[in-house]
Amino acid sequence: MAALGLAGCGPQPESRTGDHTGAQQVRPSMAAPPPPAAAPLPAPEALTDVLYRLADAAVPGAEKTAAVQKATPADAEGLDRFARALRDGGYQPVTFAAADLMWSDTEADRVVATITATGPDPDTNTFSFPMEFTTDAHGNWQLTRETADTLLEMGPAESPTPPR
16 A cells, blocks of 8 residues: 555656646537627627617517517417507617627527617616627527516516505
8 A cells, every 4th residue: 555655656746747637638628619700790889779779669470480489379468468568668769789799608609788768768668688789690689588577577676565
């Protein structure tokens, strides 16, 4: 047993250092797929155009489904409600700005951006929300289904129940 301990303390540590360095070089390639950094990020307007289409009450919900990933005709009413909610909430006319665009760290084909929506009164009608976008089979940008579901579920905050 002592011989094994001494063998580990002999000249082998130098070769182990070399082996250890080689192991480190292999690990990064196995740790994560390469990011889509080679592909350029879309222009912010490409993403805000999707939101302008969704927010336009003059466009029927059935014509908006192409702007949402995996949307079906059954989603048309929800898309109409989104435009009405913006109007009823005092956000029409609304402006959108996209900032901090980056490739998603979980889905290689998605872009994450902080979207700021501003209504007619920027002092009271402004909110920012992180949103995720992807492209369809033709390369058109769409709001991801997950983000659309979150937006469509957004509504007025419920009033807390007064204490009794």
